[in-house]
Amino acid sequence: MLxxxxxxxxxQGNCGGSSGKGAxxxxxxxxxxxxxxxxxxxxxxxxxxxxxxxDIFTTLVDLKWRFSLLVFTLAYAITWxxxxxxxxxxxxxxxxxxxxxxxxxxxxxxxxxxxVSAFLFSIETETTIGYGHRVITDxxxxxxxxxxxxxxxGSMVNAFxxxxxxxxxxxxxxxxxxxxxxxxxxxxLRDDRLCLMFRVGDLRSSHIVEASIRAKLIKSKQxxxxxxxxxxxxxxxVGFETGDDRLFxxxxxxxxxxxNEHSPFWEVSKEQLAxxxxxxxxxxxxxxxxxxxxxxxxxxxxxxxxxxGHRFMSVLSLEDGFYEVDYNSFHQTFEVxxxxxxxxxxxxxxxxxxxxxxxxxxxxxxxxxxEGTEKEAGDKERNGSLAxxxxxxxx
Numbered sequence: 001m002l003x004x005x006x007x008x009x010x011x012q013g014n015c016g017g018s019s020g021k022g023a024x025x026x027x028x029x030x031x032x033x034x035x036x037x038x039x040x041x042x043x044x045x046x047x048x049x050x051x052x053x054x055d056i057f058t059t060l061v062d063l064k065w066r067f068s069l070l071v072f073t074l075a076y077a078i079t080w081x082x083x084x085x086x087x088x089x090x091x092x093x094x095x096x097x098x099x100x101x102x103x104x105x106x107x108x109x110x111x112x113x114x115x116v117s118a119f120l121f122s123i124e125t126e127t128t129i130g131y132g133h134r135v136i137t138d139x140x141x142x143x144x145x146x147x148x149x150x151x152x153x154g155s156m157v158n159a160f161x162x163x164x165x166x167x168x169x170x171x172x173x174x175x176x177x178x179x180x181x182x183x184x185x186x187x188x189l190r191d192d193r194l195c196l197m198f199r200v201g202d203l204r205s206s207h208i209v210e211a212s213i214r215a216k217l218i219k220s221k222q223x224x225x226x227x228x229x230x231x232x233x234x235x236x237x238v239g240f241e242t243g244d245d246r247l248f249x250x251x252x253x254x255x256x257x258x259x260n261e262h263s264p265f266w267e268v269s270k271e272q273l274a275x276x277x278x279x280x281x282x283x284x285x286x287x288x289x290x291x292x293x294x295x296x297x298x299x300x301x302x303x304x305x306x307x308x309g310h311r312f313m314s315v316l317s318l319e320d321g322f323y324e325v326d327y328n329s330f331h332q333t334f335e336v337x338x339x340x341x342x343x344x345x346x347x348x349x350x351x352x353x354x355x356x357x358x359x360x361x362x363x364x365x366x367x368x369x370x371e372g373t374e375k376e377a378g379d380k381e382r383n384g385s386l387a388x389x390x391x392x393x394x395x
Contacts, residue, residue: 037298084119108140126154201252211286309338
């Protein structure tokens with residue numbers, strides 16, 4: 001499904017005097033979140049391991065499948081063996097094993113002649129199979145008590161283990177595998193503003209209800225006090241204030257982050273983007289329509305996976321009575337003319353251009369003021385020329 005982005009040459013604009021040097025090849029940065037959504041973090045030196053046992057249910061659900069199946073099998077096998085051993089021990093202490101051929105003897109369990117038969121009776125009791133060949137008698141009070149205990153404990157084991165298997169099978173992380181992210185993020189102009197964009201899509205016909213999108217910038221930083229913060233997380237606004245982060249994910253959508261003065265990429269140019277080290281983590285959350293369980297899908301983009309001056313290919317087309325999505329073009333991009341300067345420099349250049357246009361074109365109001373001033377000056381001059389002869393005659 002992954003398709004390479006197009007490499008057709010399109011001249012890119014330049015502003016602010018940024019140089020067009022290509023980025024030097026660097027050592028690939030270690031991912032914080034893998035492309036498939038797995039968090040690349042391992043916990044070491046955890047001394048309070050008892051906390052895992054306080055939430056044994058979640059611990060068993062989080063185990064890998066091979067360990068979960070092993071625990072599932074051992075839970076039943078150990079309880080069957082344990083109670084089978086107790087049934088055999090009761091028969092041995094009562095002397096039932098010594099009176100196997102004595103038909104006048106009333107044993108605790110009929111037709112129990114050894115450990116194997118005691119083990120089979122334990123399985124029949126806990127699973128409520130009851131083949132009818134082995135049955136407890138009313139002359140064994142300790143056996144009746146043990147029967148009650150095994151029935152209660154067996155129900156608890158069934159509820160616990162079946163519940164774990166059900167939750168593990170129905171985990172929504174499998175649903176997240178059908179939520180796809182574009183292989184690259186792009187930076188280009190949208191409505192005359194630089195925007196960082198990536199695309200998300202859902203491969204299933206059943207929808208994700210109440211879908212929402214978030215993005216984080218993972219980048220190490222150093223404070224003014226000299227404190228070094230590794231993998232510092234900064235929010236990337238993808239429409240939280242306007243509600244654009246809440247998605248109606250029926251067809252693939254392009255998520256846009258406007259690079260403004262509040263954006264962490266405000267002063268980042270194309271050249272600096274190629275040299276910088278960061279990771280963009282995107283998180284898509286929502287409820288699975290079929291089960292109502294919350295689902296989360298994750299992906300990430302390194303600095304070399306952000307394409308400056310690119311735009312996504314269209315994947316939606318109108319057919320006879322319906323819209324068709326072509327996922328072959330889901331990851332494809334093409335180059336578009338884009339300034340290589342930062343959004344801050346672009347905004348300053350736009351402001352200077354607007355100011356130049358404003359001051360270079362005189363307004364009609366200024367023309368009227370100039371005309372009025374010239375008229376007053378002419379009137380004064382004429383009045384002055386008329387007054388001068390009178391003053392001279394008086395003299």
